[in-house]
Amino acid sequence: MSHWGRAAGAGVLMTAxxxxxxxxxxxxxxxxxxxxxxxxxxxxxxxxxKLEKVNAANIDSLSLAWVFRIGAGESGGAIKATPxxxxxxxxxxxxxxxxxxxxxxxxxxxxxxxxxxxxxxxxNRGVAVYGNWLYFETxxxxxxxxxxxxxxxxxxxxxxxxxxxxxxxxxxxVIKNHIITGVSGDDLDIPGYxxxxxxxxxxxxxxxYTHPDPGDAEAKTWPSVDAMMHGGGMTWGPxxxxxxxxxxxxxxGNPQPVIAGKARQGDNLYTESIVALNPDTGKxxxxxxxxxxxxxxxxxxEVPMLIDGDVDGKPRKLLAQASRNGYFFVLDRxxxxxxxxxxxxxxxxAKGLDAKGQPIPDPAKMPQPDGALVSPNQSGAANWxxxxxxxxxxxxxxxxxxxxxxxxxxxxxxxxxxxxGNDRGGHSQSxxxxxxxxxxxxxxxxxxxGAGSRAGVLSTAGNLVFTGDAANNFVALEATGGEPLxxxxxxxxxxxxxxxxxxxxxxxxxxxxxxxxxxxAMVRKQ
Amino acid sequence: MRKTVWxxxxxxxxxxxxxxxxxxxxPGKATYQRACGACHSANxxxxxxxxxxxxxxxxxxxxxxxxxxxxxxxxxIVDYLAKSFPPGAAPASTPxxxxxxxxxxxxMGPNDRQVVDPAAEARGRTVYIAECLTCHGSKARGxxxxxxxxxxxxxxxxxxxxxxxxxxxxxGPFLAKGHPMQSGKPSASLTEPQIKDLSHFLHAMVDxxxxxxxxxxxxxxxxxxxxxxxxxxxxxxxCGSCHSPTGDLAHIAGKYDPVSxxxxxxxxRTFSLGRGGRxxxxxxxxxxxxxxxxxxxxxxxxxxxDFNVALRDSTGAYRSWKRTxxxxxxxxxxxxxxxxxxxxxxxxxxxxxxAYLETMK
Numbered sequence: 001m002s003h004w005g006r007a008a009g010a011g012v013l014m015t016a017x018x019x020x021x022x023x024x025x026x027x028x029x030x031x032x033x034x035x036x037x038x039x040x041x042x043x044x045x046x047x048x049x050k051l052e053k054v055n056a057a058n059i060d061s062l063s064l065a066w067v068f069r070i071g072a073g074e075s076g077g078a079i080k081a082t083p084x085x086x087x088x089x090x091x092x093x094x095x096x097x098x099x100x101x102x103x104x105x106x107x108x109x110x111x112x113x114x115x116x117x118x119x120x121x122x123x124n125r126g127v128a129v130y131g132n133w134l135y136f137e138t139x140x141x142x143x144x145x146x147x148x149x150x151x152x153x154x155x156x157x158x159x160x161x162x163x164x165x166x167x168x169x170x171x172x173x174v175i176k177n178h179i180i181t182g183v184s185g186d187d188l189d190i191p192g193y194x195x196x197x198x199x200x201x202x203x204x205x206x207x208x209y210t211h212p213d214p215g216d217a218e219a220k221t222w223p224s225v226d227a228m229m230h231g232g233g234m235t236w237g238p239x240x241x242x243x244x245x246x247x248x249x250x251x252x253g254n255p256q257p258v259i260a261g262k263a264r265q266g267d268n269l270y271t272e273s274i275v276a277l278n279p280d281t282g283k284x285x286x287x288x289x290x291x292x293x294x295x296x297x298x299x300x301x302e303v304p305m306l307i308d309g310d311v312d313g314k315p316r317k318l319l320a321q322a323s324r325n326g327y328f329f330v331l332d333r334x335x336x337x338x339x340x341x342x343x344x345x346x347x348x349x350a351k352g353l354d355a356k357g358q359p360i361p362d363p364a365k366m367p368q369p370d371g372a373l374v375s376p377n378q379s380g381a382a383n384w385x386x387x388x389x390x391x392x393x394x395x396x397x398x399x400x401x402x403x404x405x406x407x408x409x410x411x412x413x414x415x416x417x418x419x420x421g422n423d424r425g426g427h428s429q430s431x432x433x434x435x436x437x438x439x440x441x442x443x444x445x446x447x448x449x450g451a452g453s454r455a456g457v458l459s460t461a462g463n464l465v466f467t468g469d470a471a472n473n474f475v476a477l478e479a480t481g482g483e484p485l486x487x488x489x490x491x492x493x494x495x496x497x498x499x500x501x502x503x504x505x506x507x508x509x510x511x512x513x514x515x516x517x518x519x520x521a522m523v524r525k526q
Numbered sequence: 527m528r529k530t531v532w533x534x535x536x537x538x539x540x541x542x543x544x545x546x547x548x549x550x551x552x553p554g555k556a557t558y559q560r561a562c563g564a565c566h567s568a569n570x571x572x573x574x575x576x577x578x579x580x581x582x583x584x585x586x587x588x589x590x591x592x593x594x595x596x597x598x599x600x601x602x603i604v605d606y607l608a609k610s611f612p613p614g615a616a617p618a619s620t621p622x623x624x625x626x627x628x629x630x631x632x633x634m635g636p637n638d639r640q641v642v643d644p645a646a647e648a649r650g651r652t653v654y655i656a657e658c659l660t661c662h663g664s665k666a667r668g669x670x671x672x673x674x675x676x677x678x679x680x681x682x683x684x685x686x687x688x689x690x691x692x693x694x695x696x697x698g699p700f701l702a703k704g705h706p707m708q709s710g711k712p713s714a715s716l717t718e719p720q721i722k723d724l725s726h727f728l729h730a731m732v733d734x735x736x737x738x739x740x741x742x743x744x745x746x747x748x749x750x751x752x753x754x755x756x757x758x759x760x761x762x763x764x765c766g767s768c769h770s771p772t773g774d775l776a777h778i779a780g781k782y783d784p785v786s787x788x789x790x791x792x793x794x795r796t797f798s799l800g801r802g803g804r805x806x807x808x809x810x811x812x813x814x815x816x817x818x819x820x821x822x823x824x825x826x827x828x829x830x831x832d833f834n835v836a837l838r839d840s841t842g843a844y845r846s847w848k849r850t851x852x853x854x855x856x857x858x859x860x861x862x863x864x865x866x867x868x869x870x871x872x873x874x875x876x877x878x879x880x881a882y883l884e885t886m887k
Contacts, residue, residue, distance in 0.1 A: 118637035140636070162636040163689040165736075187634050187736050189684060224671075230684055346869070364873065370749040371788060372873050404868045406792060411741035415667045417683060418735040422742070424587060424785075425793040427865055449830045452594060471831035472594075484832045493594070 023086055023129050025174055029243055033502045036085040039126050039171035040386060041499060044306040045240040047388040048459050049500045053507040054522065055462030056478050059486045065508065065521040066106030070094060078495040079512030081126030081171065082386070082456070085501050086148070090510065091129065092517065095121040095139050095169075100151060103510075104503055106519050110151035114138050119167035120185070125238065125384075126171035128179060130199045135179050137168030143181050143202055157202030159183060164190045173239045175248060175279045178205060182235030182250070186297075189256040189417055192233035192271070196282060206282035210235065210252045210270045221267035221292075231264060232256030233271035237301025237384060241279065242317065245334060248279040249306070249319060251290075253299035259367045259421030260295070260409055267292040272300045274321060274329070276336060286336030289358050290323040295366045296349065296407060296423070297378050298325040303386050307437050309394070311339060320437050322387055322398040324380030325349070327359055328440045342440030344433060345381035346402040349374055367407035367421045377405035378423045383454060386497040390459040393479050395434040395443055397457045397465050403428035428452065430470055434482060444482040456497025458509070466509060468494025474511050474518070490518060554606030561595045561603055562588075571611055578608035579786075580742075586789075597808050634736065640692050640729045650727030653720050657707040658682075666731040682728055683735050694718070694725040747784050748884060750874070755882030758875050765879075768863065771886055779884045788880045792868070794861045809860040813837050815847055816854035827857065 023037060031042050033051050041047050054062055070079065077094035084091045090103045096116050100109040119139030128135045133154060134146045141160040146153055159181045160166035166185040173180040178196040192210035197203065210233030212218035214225045222228035234253035241248050255264060255271035272291035277284055290300040300323050307318045307330075319333035326347030330340035338357025350359035365374050379401065387398040405426035409416075428451035434444045448470040455468030463479045472493050476486040492514030500509045509520045549555065549571075576584070582604045589595050595603065654666070661669055661679025668681035682688050691697045698721045705713040716724070734741070759765040769775050782790055795808050810826040815835055825837035828844060835855050836846035847853055859865070871879075 116637070118635055118639070120634050161689075164686070165635050167634075185634075188689075188732070226681075230681075348869075368873070369745045370747045370877055371744065373792065373868070373871075373876060375868070404793075406789065408744040408747075410743060410745065412745055413665065413667075414670070415663070415665075416741075417667060417681075418741075419737050420741055422737075424583065424744075425789040426587075427793050427795065427868060449832070469831055470594075471829065473831055473833065475832070487831075487833050 023131060025130055025176055028174060034085075034088075036083065036499050036501055037129060038084060038173060039082050039128070039238050040240065040303065040497075041082075043241040043243065045238065045303045045386070046305060046307070046391075046459075047386055047457065047497060047499075048390050048392075048461075050461045051500055051502050051507050052460065052462040053502065053505075054460070054464065054500075054509065056464055056485060058522070059462075059464065059476050061522045062476070062486060062509070062520050063523060064488070064518070065523050066519040068099075068101050068106040068108070068517045068519075070097070070099065070515050070517075077121070078123065078492075078514050079517055080123040080384075080496050081512070082497045082499050083510060083512075083517070084127050084129055084171075085499070086129055088503055089148075090517075091127045091134055091148075092512070093124040093126050093136050093171075094515075095124045098127065098134070098136055098146065098151065100148075101517070103501065103508065103519075106517065112146055112151040112153070114140075114142070114144060116140050118162055120169075122169065124169055124171075128172040128174045130174045130179065133199065135172045135174075135199075137170060137172065137181060139167045139169070141166055141168055141183075143168070143172065143179065143197055145199075145202060155202050157197060157204075159195060159197075160185070164188060166190065170236050171238065173241070173248075174199070175241050178279050180239055180248065180279065182237070182239075184234050184236040184253075186232055186234060186254060186256060186258055187418060189230035189232065191229055191231060192235050192252060194235040194239075194250060194277070194282075196279065208277055208282040208284070210273070210275075212269060218269040221269045223263070223265050227264045230256060231268055231271060232258070233268075233273075234299070235301070236299070238303055238386070240304050240306050240319075242306055242333060245317070246278060246280070247276045247285055247333070249274065249276050249304040249333065251275070251299070251301040251304055251321065251323075253301055254294050254297045256418075257416050258295075258297050258419045259407065260411060260416035260419075261293055261366060263415055265293075268294070272298065274300060274304050274319065274331065274336070276333065288329070288331055288336045288338065288356070290321065290327060290329060291325045291361070292354075292358055293361055294325070295361070296325070296374060298323070298376075298380055300324065301384060302382055305387065305389055305396070306333060307389055307391075307396075309391075309437060311438055318437065320389070320396055322382045322396065322400065322435070324376070324382055325359065326376050326381035328396075328435055329357070330437055330440065340438070340440040344398065344435055344440070344442065345400040346375045346404075347381065367409050367423075369409045369412060371406040371408050373404060374407050374423070375404045376401060377403040377426045377428065378407075379403060379428070379454075385454050385456040388457040388459040388465065389437065390465075390479055392461060392463070393434070393459075394436065394438075395459075395479070396437050397459055397467070397479075398433050398435065399430060399453045399455055399457065399467060400433045400445075401428050401430045401451065401453075403451075430454075432457070432465070432467055432477065432482065434465075434479075446477060446482045446484065452493065455494035458498040458500060460500060466498045466500075466511070468511075468513070472513070474498070474513065474520075488518075488520070490514075490516070492516070550610045552606055552610050554602040555610075557599050557602045558606045561593065561599055571607060574611045575613045576608070576611065577613055578604060579783075581607040581611070597810065638692065640725070642726050642730045642733060646723045646726035647730045650720075650723035650725065650730075653716070653724045654727050657709055657711075657713075657716075658724075660708050661706075665734070666728055683732050688728045688732065691725055691728070694721040697721055697725050697728070744785050747788050747877070748881060750877030750879070750881035752878070752881040752885050754874075755878035755880070758871070758878055759882055763867065763871065763875065763879065764863070775883065775886055777886060779887045784880065784884060787883055788876065791879060791883065792864070792876060794864050811860070812858040814854075814856045814858075815845075816856075817847065818850075818852040822854075830855070830857065 081092040117140040165187040196205040239250040255268040328344040341357040349365040405423040409421040411420035430453040490513035496512035498511040666682040701713040813827040816822040825839040828836040
């Protein structure tokens with residue numbers, strides 16, 4: 001279903017754009033420690049920093065440097081964005097709002113407000129930057145470009161149809177002269193897709209639907225073309241990119257109807273899949289499906305993290321995902337072939353693994369009119385908050401939940417649509433886990449007191465892992481063994497992925513909790 | 527700090543402030559804001575209207591998904607929501623949300639969504655039954671796959687003509703072009719009021735499909751075998767070691783509706799509202815703290831993380847300690863046996879247990 005859109009004139013405008021460039025997209029390939037130029041920090045999605053000024057030996061000196069409250073107060077809007085840092089300025093969002101603040105002291109440089117026409121305001125993951133320009137998505141289906149310098153709008157371009165209940169939430173990704181955008185929304189039975197836009201004009205370069213073309217072999221994973229064309233699979237997770245292979249990686253969301261699967265028998269490709277595309281053409285390279293025929297809303301949109309490591313003594317290009325359904329997958333990212341499939345949290349819904357390493361769903365654990373006790377719950381064993389991988393320790397760090405809930409079918413009409421069911425109630429216990437990427441074995445697990453740690457993770461060369469616990473604390477743990485070393489009670493749980501950078505010789509660690517962004521550093525005056 | 531931010535924000539502040547002011551005053555507002563406001567905007571609840579039981583379900587669901595709401599705050603929050611947003615409530619400030627009538631926490635779609643007028647919807651249903659039903663089905667979800675060629679029609683809930691429509695402004699022109707109708711009359715003969723009524727009916731069918739629609743309740747959970755439930759209760763489930771059918775469980779089926787009772791049975795910690803919306807709070811977790819010197823203190827757990835522990839002792843006094851290797855902390859969860867069962871019992875066991883509990887009217 002991929003097709004080329006209006007791309008004419010992009011080359012000419014590109015050249016004009018390069019003249020006064022703050023960020024050349026080529027620099028995204030080698031980010032320096034005084035920047036954090038994209039949502040995940042770099043294309044790999046590892047969220048590992050080589051900075052070590054703040055380390056396991058001196059972490060007790062880390063203290064508050066600044067606080068920035070977005071002031072949304074009771075109108076809410078938790079900071080789920082990871083700020084992007086360029087030239088000493090942090091750029092971040094909540095739905096319909098963008099702020100530029102000084103990365104040294106948290107003072108506002110400018111802010112921008114988008115006048116909304118609707119859409120779900122559940123969260124916004126942040127911005128992308130290219131040249132002099134910033135890009136973000138709005139809940140009412142627009143890609144907006146602002147001037148980095150003053151936050152003035154340059155243009156906006158449609159990315160979806162609000163009337164079909166799509167909405168925008170992700171941080172776009174810049175690859176060469178492509179702005180990659182994804183879409184959210186699973187209230188009606190609509191198809192998912194991912195797009196590439198021209199950075200100068202916003203014009204569509206290509207769109208790839210998350211379903212096969214009628215007639216493809218994969219189309220047989222749907223009972224009908226109609227079910228397939230209304231089969232969901234939103235693209236609301238962050239993408240990663242391998243410049244050598246020139247492949248863009250992302251995960252797709254749940255099929256539609258969400259809970260009632262009876263009108264969409266089959267695996268339902270390419271929903272719940274990890275997908276590799278050529279970012280220049282939108283052409284599919286390979287796919288792997290973590291949740292064939294999902295009926296639990298377990299979007300496979302968690303970070304598809306790129307790890308360069310050894311498997312059985314051989315260097316390999318790998319991709320790892322701790323998926324919402326409770327399974328940890330490691331793939332060969334050149335071809336999508338499975339290397340590891342293990343459970344990293346409690347999961348009772350699969351009968352085993354198929355020949356491709358994909359879990360086989362157990363029909364008894366699909367939602368039932370009288371209820372089926374399922375683990376994990378709808379929130380999942382993991383969710384969108386980003387994990388981290390440290391090449392120093394070889395460990396993949398993820399906040400994981402052992403969780404249970406009861407899934408019900410609510411609509412037993414012959415043609416259920418939309419959700420047609422849901423889960424209720426539940427019990428959940430969360431832990432920070434450190435997983436050996438080569439085997440999927442949990443090397444250490446730090447159990448938090450209680451449920452609900454949904455914080456993202458940052459690891460650093462200072463032998464540290466930063467994340468949030470289940471009790472509003474921002475916590476630093478020792479990376480090799482998992483001992484908690486330092487904490488600060490932020491008054492709200494950590495709601496984004498922490499990030500770090502060094503400016504003028506000082507290393508900062510920045511984290512969002514509710515409506516507040518916190519900057520920590522060793523701030524003694526020199 | 528906040529005032530300064532408002533000034534700097536300008537237009538943004540006005541927009542944010544606008545929704546802030548819209549949250550109604552009432553007992554429990556501050557508790558609601560503290561517990562829910564960090565993640566949810568006022569838009570999440572504005573324009574919703576649900577019963578206390580339904581709000582209870584929403585809030586306990588959020589607890590299960592990680593919301594940090596204290597047992598004591600649960601009924602306060604549910605009361606605030608139930609009083610502020612009863613069934614049918616819809617503030618004028620959010621016209622597009624009126625139909626939501628019991629949403630499930632998310633405000634979706636365009637702000638200018640059609641507000642369905644129930645009287646017009648009823649009239650529109652009559653037009654629909656007379657002219658459209660044969661091909662488009664009773665719920666406007668299209669004909670059955672096995673329908674004869676002559677009466678096949680597409681799904682109108684998924685139709686862009688319908689989804690882009692407001693009060694007939696795309697449906698009208700579409701029908702004016704000519705479209706087969708059941709009566710054989712030309713579709714252009716439909717009057718403007720009939721088209722508007724039809725539009726209300728079709729938007730109602732779209733709304734029904736959304737998460738805010740009527741399909742938000744389990745249909746029937748009483749499918750188990752009471753006798754097998756009793757066997758599990760007395761045998762493998764070891765339920766009798768804490769509970770008694772004639773003691774604490776006497777008349778339990780009168781206190782909770784079947785779905786709530788099923789939830790309470792499996793997840794006693796997160797589900798704590800009774801039939802009719804009475805608060806039935808969970809039992810607290812107990813903790814015993816033993817300092818390196820001095821006597822052990824036992825009380826109800828107030829807070830516990832890797833760094834600190836706090837409790838209320840038998841006199842109600844609040845006490846807290848920094849956690850060290852020398853400080854012993856022992857937690858006792860009265861529901862630990864329920865948690866252990868999660869990996870033990872089958873769905874059949876749960877349905878059977880519920881059937882058994884239902885005998886305790």
